[in-house]
Amino acid sequence: MTITMRDVARASGVSLMTVSNVINGRPGAVGTETRLRVLEAVERLGYEVNLTARRLRNGLTGTVGLIVPRFDHPYFGELAARLATELAKTGRHLSVEQSGASAEGELAALSHARIATYDAVLLSVVGLHYDDVDKLQTSVPIVLLGEQGMPRRFDHVQLDNEAGAHLATGHLIERGARHLLIVGGGDEGRQSMTAARTRGWERAQSDAGLTPRPDGVLELAELEVACARIAVRERLAQTPEIDGIFAVTDQVAFGVMAGVHDAGLRVPEDVQIVGFDNLALGEHMTPGLTTIDPSHDWMVQRAAALIDQRIAGQDVPPQHLISPSMLVARGTTRE
Amino acid sequence: MTITMRDVARASGVSLMTVSNVINGRPGAVGTETRLRVLEAVERLGYEVNLTARRLRNGLTGTVGLIVPRFDHPYFGELAARLATELAKTGRHLSVEQSGASAEGELAALSHARIATYDAVLLSVVGLHYDDVDKLQTSVPIVLLGEQGMPRRFDHVQLDNEAGAHLATGHLIERGARHLLIVGGGDEGRQSMTAARTRGWERAQSDAGLTPRPDGVLELAELEVACARIAVRERLAQTPEIDGIFAVTDQVAFGVMAGVHDAGLRVPEDVQIVGFDNLALGEHMTPGLTTIDPSHDWMVQRAAALIDQRIAGQDVPPQHLISPSMLVARGTTRE
DNA sequence: CGGACTTTCTGCATCGTTGTAAATATTTCA
């Protein structure tokens, strides 16, 4: 049915291995005339190499896997797009899978079997548990992305959560906010992104001589727009003096903006808001979302470089890289 | 290095085939005692099946590919998430790839070689050209998704663009809009989603006894938030009498909302807006985005069912399914 | 003219898994 190398070999009257040599452009292994004859047959029969067979034989397919918690968060979409572009520069291809939200096996995508399908795997660890990741034992290189504490034996590219949160909160204070909320904060698991950002939020207030409100941490069941919206609406009804909100992610910030509006308050006149991630859409909200930009391009470039190194087989100790972050001031905070 | 079936066989003192029989749970092919012995060895050695080898051997991996134009559009993220959930019901796994926006070969993801990696492929055809898709010649089942005219020999699940646009535009008129714009419209390629939605927009006006403005079609270089925002801002400066805008997608509608705001006008008092797609975020914009809901779940279920049929080898003529759409009225249109 | 090279090409074994058919062990029943 499908055309194999054998068909091409037969059609051009050479051996299997010669076809392989032509296809892979091995230098000086096949005469010019033969090469042309083979290429003609390839063209004529419409032969294309079987990546599955190739991988079984020599272990590489040129495909890198990216495993994200869920497909439908803009953050991961943007991450995937950037990574795909960066990896394309070295001729690699990106394939994205989802780890969570699947019916039965939450971690099916993390199984050794699935990972072994790729030349390397980028694992977005948001929401994954340390132990789940620690179990991973594979010969395929794995690079971790994201803001959780994770086993040190993996390469890991992340950002400075505490510093970013400090920056965000400091900005709110500088622009006059005095009654601060962190939405999506909490401290379960000192290692979590949430806890680190909460620490930054607290420290920024101490540094400015403010005492964080005891009820300042608004925990969310999920870091989701709808959750955040409802929680903020209800909270503002109880404590209307709130005038500055740090949302732990932009996605949450979108919900916060809606919630503030629901409560009949204005942004930024009554309540100022800062998010975290610099999602593309934030710029086009009304008003534009002030946020923390975690140097996405930097992170993506580092991650891709690590991938290249590991695939090339370089045996250096695990790298742990931390990206610089900076503030992008827009309309949800005052001038 | 890696543990193979052979290792398990040796460790439990049985043949290779017996291990295979145990792993695949072939009924009545292996004695209880032996089964337990093998399973023990599997557990102890941490054996996991090599999907690459399995695929080479019997052609199936349980993985379905979804090819989207780009990763960073929320529409595709939501689509992927829904599909993943639906496919999980039959034990299949979804892997997402990007067709466009890659450096060299725009269509690398569409190559036979890559497609042959999956049990079946869902191809989101937005932005793809008829001819590119028509070239596809493969034994892997392909199901098309999306709103373009495409070769009839493929299964295709789409929605009624013209009817949806008619519904959206009719709603604007019913709520009092008289000077209508379609943002992202156009008529290049009668087959395109854009052209179909533009027809619906025109027809709804004729049906209501209105004459579409000759300058009513605002074409965009890309169906992007930023493009739409700038175009709308400039257009409203020229023709401030515009009081109703149909945005061809929600993504465009987000840009329209920002553009209207930039122009110093209010939504919905001065300008009413309707989008198309019912993206999750639309509900949480301020005001909430009125939009057309294309019955995503219906589409996803049909697509998954088609996949199942085709993988099972059912040889029925290509199916062409059209999803019903309905209006979701929210804050960007008046009461 | 013959050995030492080079160039070009080939056969074989292999990656890890599974279908087939046949071999061996076990049970059943006359």
Add this chain to the structure above:
DNA sequence: TGAAATATTTACAACGATGCAGAAAGTCCG
């Protein structure tokens, strides 16, 4: 008890591509 039937287990050959060692064929030089 022995033949027939059933239950387990096995060897072998694929799937398609490629690394390796080496075979032909051609080239060079003393």
